Amino acid sequence: MVNNYQAGIPIGNSNRFDFLLSKWVWFFLLGIFGLVQVHGQQLPHGGETGDTYYSQFRYDRAAKDYEKLAAKKNPKAVYVRRLVDCYQHLRNYPKFLEWAGKAASLPDAGANDFFYLGEAFQETGKYDSAKVAFKKALGTNIVDANTLQNYIESCDWAKAEDQQKEWFTVHNAQYLNTRYADFSPSVYKDSLYFVSDRPITPKEIREAKNKNNSSQYYGWTGNVYLKMLSAPLASALDEGLNKDTLNSPKEYNRFLGSGFHMGPMVFSEDGKRVYYTKTVSAKKVDSLLRVGVKDRDSLRYFRTVVGDKVKKFYELKIAFINRLELWYSDRNGSGWSEPKPFPYNGGVNYSVGHPAISKDGRYLYFTSDESGGKGGYDLYYSTINSDGSFSKPVNLASLNTNGDDEFPSIGEDNHLYFASNGRLGYGGLDIYQAIGSEGNWGSVHNLGKSINSDKDDFGYLGLDRDGEKGFISSNREGGMGNDDIYSFQKIPSILQVVVRENHSLKKIPFVSLGIACENGKGEKIQTNELGFASMKLEAGQSCTLTGHKIGFRDSSAVFVSNKLQLKNDTLTLFMDSLPAQVDLRPVTKALAGLAEKNYVVYYNFDRYAIREDAARVLVGLKQDLNGRSDYRILISSYCDSRGTDIYNYWLSRKRSEAVLKDLVASGIPKERIRISWFGNTKPINGCKKGTDCSEEEHQQNRRSDIKLVPVK
Numbered sequence: 007m008v009n010n011y012q013a014g015i016p017i018g019n020s021n022r023f024d025f026l027l028s029k030w031v032w033f034f035l036l037g038i039f040g041l042v043q044v045h046g047q048q049l050p051h052g053g054e055t056g057d058t059y060y061s062q063f064r065y066d067r068a069a070k071d072y073e074k075l076a077a078k079k080n081p082k083a084v085y086v087r088r089l090v091d092c093y094q095h096l097r098n099y100p101k102f103l104e105w106a107g108k109a110a111s112l113p114d115a116g117a118n119d120f121f122y123l124g125e126a127f128q129e130t131g132k133y134d135s136a137k138v139a140f141k142k143a144l145g146t147n148i149v150d151a152n153t154l155q156n157y158i159e160s161c162d163w164a165k166a167e168d169q170q171k172e173w174f175t176v177h178n179a180q181y182l183n184t185r186y187a188d189f190s191p192s193v194y195k196d197s198l199y200f201v202s203d204r205p206i207t208p209k210e211i212r213e214a215k216n217k218n219n220s221s222q223y224y225g226w227t228g229n230v231y232l233k234m235l236s237a238p239l240a241s242a243l244d245e246g247l248n249k250d251t252l253n254s255p256k257e258y259n260r261f262l263g264s265g266f267h268m269g270p271m272v273f274s275e276d277g278k279r280v281y282y283t284k285t286v287s288a289k290k291v292d293s294l295l296r297v298g299v300k301d302r303d304s305l306r307y308f309r310t311v312v313g314d315k316v317k318k319f320y321e322l323k324i325a326f327i328n329r330l331e332l333w334y335s336d337r338n339g340s341g342w343s344e345p346k347p348f349p350y351n352g353g354v355n356y357s358v359g360h361p362a363i364s365k366d367g368r369y370l371y372f373t374s375d376e377s378g379g380k381g382g383y384d385l386y387y388s389t390i391n392s393d394g395s396f397s398k399p400v401n402l403a404s405l406n407t408n409g410d411d412e413f414p415s416i417g418e419d420n421h422l423y424f425a426s427n428g429r430l431g432y433g434g435l436d437i438y439q440a441i442g443s444e445g446n447w448g449s450v451h452n453l454g455k456s457i458n459s460d461k462d463d464f465g466y467l468g469l470d471r472d473g474e475k476g477f478i479s480s481n482r483e484g485g486m487g488n489d490d491i492y493s494f495q496k497i498p499s500i501l502q503v504v505v506r507e508n509h510s511l512k513k514i515p516f517v518s519l520g521i522a523c524e525n526g527k528g529e530k531i532q533t534n535e536l537g538f539a540s541m542k543l544e545a546g547q548s549c550t551l552t553g554h555k556i557g558f559r560d561s562s563a564v565f566v567s568n569k570l571q572l573k574n575d576t577l578t579l580f581m582d583s584l585p586a587q588v589d590l591r592p593v594t595k596a597l598a599g600l601a602e603k604n605y606v607v608y609y610n611f612d613r614y615a616i617r618e619d620a621a622r623v624l625v626g627l628k629q630d631l632n633g634r635s636d637y638r639i640l641i642s643s644y645c646d647s648r649g650t651d652i653y654n655y656w657l658s659r660k661r662s663e664a665v666l667k668d669l670v671a672s673g674i675p676k677e678r679i680r681i682s683w684f685g686n687t688k689p690i691n692g693c694k695k696g697t698d699c700s701e702e703e704h705q706q707n708r709r710s711d712i713k714l715v716p717v718k
Contacts, residue, residue, distance in 0.1 A: 055071045056068050056070075056071030056072045056075065056085075056088075059071065060072075060088060060092070063095075065091075065092040065093075065095045065096050066092075066096060068088070068092050069089060069092035069093060069096065069101075072085045072088055072089050072092065073089065076089060083109075083112050083114065086105060086108050086109050086112060087109050087119070089101075089105040090102065090105045090106050090109050090119075090122050093105055094122070094125070094126075097462075097481055097488070099126070099129055099130055099461075099483075100130075102126045102129070103126040103127065103130055106119070106122045106123040106125075106126040107123060107126070109122065109123070110122075110123040110139070117142070117143045117144060117145040117146040117147075118143070118146050118147070118148055120139045120140070120142040120143040120146075121139075121140065121143035121146040121148050121149070121154070122148075123139040124136045124137075124139035124140035124142075124143055124157060125157075125433075127139055128157070128160070128161065128164075128433040128434075128460065129433045129434055129460055129461060130460060131432075131433070131460040133161040133162075133164050133165045134161070134165070136157075136161050136433075137158055137161035137162070140154060140157050140158045140161070141158060149408075150408060152408055153408045153409060153428065156407075156408070156409070156428065156429070156430070159430060160430050160431055160432075160433070163430040163431075164430075164431065164432045164433065164460070167432070167452075167454065167455060168432075168455060172454070172455055172456045172497065173454060173456065173496060173497055174453075174454075174456040174457050174494045174495065174496055174497060175456065175494065175495050175497060176456045176457065176478070176492050176493070176494045177492060177493050177494075178484070178485055178486060178490055178491075178492055179477065179490070179491045179492060179493050180486060182198075182200065182237060182255070182491050183485065183486040183487060183490040183491055184202070184204045184486065184487055185486060185487040185488075186202060186203050186204040186229055186487050186488060187201075187202060187203050187229070187232070187487060187488035187489045188200055188201070188202045188204070188479075188487065188489060188490055188491050189201055189202075189464070189465050189479035189489040189490070189491060190269060190270035190413065190464070190465035190479055191465065191467045191477045191479070191491055192270065192271060192272050192273070192415075192467060193239055193467060193469065194273040194277055195239075195277065196238060196239050196240060197236045197237065197238060197239055198236065198237050198238070198239045198477075199234055199235070199236050199258055199271060200234070200235055200237075200255075200269075200491060201232050201233070201234060201235075201268075201269035201270055202232065202233065202235050202255070203229040203230055203231065203232045203233075204229075204230075204235075205229075205230050206233070206235070206256075206257050207257075210230050231266055231267050231268070232267040232268060232269055233257050233258075233268050233269065234257065234258040234259070234262075234268055234269045234270075234271055234282070235255035235256060235257055235258060236255060236256055236257075236258045237255040237256075258271075259342065262280070262282060262284075262333070262335060262342065262345055266284065266285035266286075267284065267285040268282065268283070268284045268285070269282060269283060269284075270282070270283055270359075270360060270361070270413075270465070271283070271361070272361050272362055272363055272415075273363075274363050274367050275363070275365050275366070275367055276367065277337065278336060278337045279334055279335070279336050279337065279367075280334065280335055280342070281332060281333070281334045281348075281361035281363060281370065282332075282333055282334070282361065283330055283331070283332060283333075283359035283360060283361065284330075284331060284333055285329075285330060285331075286329060286330075286331045286351075329351075329352060329353070329354065329355075329356065329357045329358075330357035330358060330359035331347060331348065331351040331352075331357070331358055331359070332347070332348035332351060332358050332359060332361055332372055333345045333346065333347050333348065334346055334348065348370075348372075348388075348396065349395075349396055350388065350396065350398065350399050352374065352376060355376075355377075356374060356375050356376045356377065357374060357375055358372055358373075358374045358376075359372060359373060359374075360372055360373045360412055360413050360414060362414040362415045362416050362422075363416065364416055364420075364444075365416060365420055367390065368389060368390055368444075369387050369388070369389060369390065369444055369445075370387065370388045370389075370390055370396065371385065371386070371387045371402075371414040371416070371422070372385075372386055372387075372388075372399075372414065373385055373386070373411065373412040373413070373414065374386055374399070376399075378401075379401060379406060380401070380403065380406040380407060380408060381406060381407050381408045381409050381410055381411065381428055382409060382410040383410040383411060383412045384401055384402070384406040384411055385401075385402040385405050385406055385411045385412070385414055385424060386399040386400060386401055386402060387399065387400055387402060387444075387445055388400070400445055402445065402447060404446075404447055404448055405422075405424065405440055405447055405450065406428075407426055407428025407429055408428050409426060409427040409428025409429075410426065410427050410428060410435075411424055411425070411426045411428060412424065412425055412426075412435075412464070413425040413435075413464040413465050413466070415465075415466050415467060415468075417439075417466070417468030417471075417473060417476075418468050418469060418470050418471040418473075419468060419470075419471045419472060419473050419650065419652075420443070420471075420650070421439050421440065421441055421473070421650075422439070422440040422441075422442070422447050423437060423438065423439055423440075423453075423466040423468070424437070424438055424440070424466075425437055425438070425462075425463065425464035425465070425466075426438055429450070429452070430452065431452060431458065432455065432458050432459060432460045433459075433460035433461065434459075434460065434461045434462040434463070434481075435462040435463055435464045436452055436453075436458040436463055437452075437453050437457055437458055437463050437464060437466050437478060438450050438451065438452055438453065439451055439453060439473075441649070441650070441653050448612060449612070449653065453466075456494070457478060457494060459480060459482040459483075460482075461480060461481050461482040461483070462480065462481050462489075463478060463479070463480045463482070464478070464479050464480075465477075465478060465479035465491075466478050472496075472652070473496070474495065474496045475493070475494060475495045475496065476493070476494055477491055477492065477493055477494070478491075478492050478494060479491055479492070480492055500540055500541070500542055501540065501541050501542075501565075501577055502538065502539075502540050502577065503519065503533070503538065503539045503540065503541070503551065503577050503578075503579060504533075504537055504538050504539075504577075504578050504579070505517045505519075505533050505537050505539075505553055505578075505579045505580075505581060506537070506578055506579070506580055506581070507558075507580075507581060507582075507583060508580040508581060508582045508583075509582075509583075509715055510715075510717075511638060511680065511715070513533075513536060513537025513538070514533065514537050514555065514558070514581060515533055515534065515535045515536065515537050516532060516533060516534075516535070516555065517532065517533045517537070517539075517553045517554070517555045517558075517579075517581070518530065518532055518553070518554045518555065519531050519532065519533065519539055519551060519552070519553055519554075519579075520551070520552045520554070521541060521549055521550070521551055521552075522549065522550050522552075523548065523549040523550075524548045524549070529541060548564065548565075548651050548652070549564070549565060550562055550563070550564050551563050551564075551565065551577070551579060553579050553581055555581070557583060557584055558581040558582065558583050558584060559581060559582045559583075559584055560581075561579055561580060561581040561582070563577065563579050563684070564651075564684070564685065564687045565577055565655065578680070578682060580682070604711070605623055605624075605626070605627050605711075605712035605713075606623065606709050606710070606711055606712070607620040607623055607624065607661075607665060607709060607710040607712065608620060608705060608708060608709050609661055609708045609709070609710075610708075611646070611648075611704070611708065612649070612657070614657060614660040614661040614663075614664050615664065616664055616665070616668055621668075624665070624668055624669065624672075627669075627712060628669070628672050628674070631674075631714075635675075635678075636716060636717055637678070637714050637715060637716055637717060638678050638679070638680065638714070638715045638717055639669065639674070639678060639679045639680070639712060639713070639714060639715075640680050640681075640682070640712070640713040640714075640715060641662045641665050641666060641679065641680070641681045641682070641710055641711075641712055641713075642662070642681075642682050642683070642684065642710065642711045642713070643658040643659070643661035643662040643665070643681075643682075643683045643684070643709070643710040643711075644658055644661075644683075644684050644685070644686070644687075644688055644689075644707055644708070644709055644710075644711075645657050645658050645661075645685055645686045645707065645708060646686060646689075646693060646699075646704040646705075646707040646708050647686045647689060647693050647694055647695040647696075647697065647699070647704070647707070648686075648704070649686070651685055651686070654685035654686045655683060655684075655685040657685075658683035658684055658685050658686075659681075659683040661683070661710050662681035662682065662683050662710060663681065665681075665710050665712065666679055666681050686707070689706075689707045690706055690707060691703055691706055691707070693706075693707055
């Protein structure tokens with residue numbers, strides 16, 4: 007459970023802050039002995055042993071003692087609530103749900119109890135029950151009203167999305183995982199790197215058997231400190247191997263570590279620099295109050311203290327406090343230079359971690375709980391200047407939520423991937439994709455079920471530029487241990503093709519179709535007597551479809567076999583007859599004039615909403631038609647050359663659909679409208695991909711062309 011690995015002062019509400027959000031942060035911040043040294047803390051409830059363990063954040067030991075006390079007749083409510091707390095920190099979902107249910111049944115049960123019950127239901131996929139519990143949690147002081155509403159809406163969203171098609175196969179990487187925590191993979195050249203708290207050295211293995219005497223024992227989990235391991239990538243990708251045939255993962259460069267938790271890490275594209283997260287003992291302080299921890303955070307880190315009317319945790323004296331920090335080191339021959347700290351680490355005030363680097367090496371992305379953000383942990387980026395210095399970090403406000411946004415990574419497709427619990431999702435952390443560059447990211451979407459589950463899903467690693475395969479991390483059911491690494495592979499898509507004559511829209515039978523894809527694979531098929539054909543494609547492939555038939559002009563269309571385009575879709579290829587099509591049917595002169603008229607709708611960059619000027623064009627079109635029914639409308643949409651091919655196909659489709667929706671809303675029958683989309687494949691000027699063009703030139707290509715076709 008990464009959640010618990012990266013924290014510092016686990017002061018309270020372990021749910022989505024010290025647990026989920028800091029999948030990483032709470033473990034790290036806990037200090038040398040796996041806990042914040044608290045002096046003079048009193049937890050007078052009669053269960054002295056359990057209280058002692060609980061005050062030291064040793065939840066496994068505390069839970070065992072509290073279970074004995076809670077089994078007695080009329081147990082104190084505090085024991086029940088602390089068992090809820092312990093089992094959520096430990097990510098023991100069945101126990102978490104069991105005791106959350108008992109806490110919600112207490113005579114004095116309140117909004118907070120129902121909030122935890124809602125989380126327990128949500129994280130076990132019981133969305134209807136979770137929604138009921140969350141509605142009873144109105145007024146909770148655990149999260150604000152907007153965040154609670156997001157949890158409620160997520161229940162409806164997840165239930166609906168669960169009926170959708172799966173686009174990935176996901177398998178536990180048994181050759182990498184153990185009963186310990188293994189997560190957050192990264193790759194460089196022929197090696198895979200990941201974080202683990204498994205014992206590696208003979209000393210660690212020996213001390214793990216005698217935890218009380220171990221200098222490396224981490225009290226929260228009972229395991230050794232997190233470290234970076236490496237394994238051959240080729241072996242890791244071969245699911246036919248097992249632990250006996252896979253070379254045992256080895257610890258990577260202990261020199262970079264701090265003696266506490268270390269990781270995740272990421273290499274620059276050229277391998278000349280490595281960035282990594284490590285735990286640092288920030289400073290000795292008198293109390294958490296001195297470092298700005300307020301009553302709200304007391305509940306966040308150590309949630310039962312306020313309700314139990316014990317001395318407020320933030321007033322207690324502590325010996326030290328640890329934080330996550332970003333560090334980096336440069337390649338020096340066959341070794342590494344002396345590690346250097348990122349100049350904008352937070353010291354005693356806040357954490358900085360989870361590095362990701364852009365492919366060109368110019369932008370460093372990370373997560374931080376610095377004050378002034380939108381939620382618990384936010385995503386930030388810093389520009390890496392030519393002299394190696396860093397610009398002041400900028401909050402990625404377009405991506406961050408009221409919840410926790412963390413674990414950023416840049417895929418081989420140059421998209422930004424991250425984990426969040428503040429958006430519509432299945433429960434816990436979900437993985438999202440954002441499209442853009444530098445500090446401008448948008449078009450965020452959930453990667454869907456299979457990649458995501460009702461548990462925590464994070465640490466995305468894409469291995470190809472189409473997002474077809476890679477690794478993720480998850481503590482979902484059925485794993486080998488705590489957090490596990492999973493491999494994913496896109497499911498091949500079945501594309502339906504129909505070929506139509508451009509003017510009459512009649513289907514054309516027996517057309518020879520040639521398909522050429524960018525992976526070098528090709529195929530030849532033919533439409534049947536009804537004008538239909540189908541083919542199996544590898545997901546994420548950009549392909550060119552070419553139609554040929556005597557009596558028709560050859561026609562081509564470029565498409566991408568991806569989730570957004572192929573979901574229950576049919577690709578239509580239009581062909582012109584030879585000689586040039588002449589409609590010999592009688593039509594009115596007025597309609598013939600309309601058929602020659604050109605209607606063009608333009609869009610803002612990266613948008614498909616109908617602008618005011620576009621709305622006026624559509625109003626004119628509707629007035630020209632004036633209720634006539636002897637026509638069909640063909641809508642073709644395009645994008646400028648910026649952005650990826652996959653995204654532009656999706657965006658051009660949304661533009662065609664926006665025009666369709668507007669026309670149908672005005673009373674035009676939907677069956678008289680046909681739409682198509684072409685991404686950035688048909689610029690009307692010289693602004694092709696990689697060409698330096700003005701904004702005015704780009705604007706000419708962000709359009710929908712609307713054509714009227716006479717019919718009987």
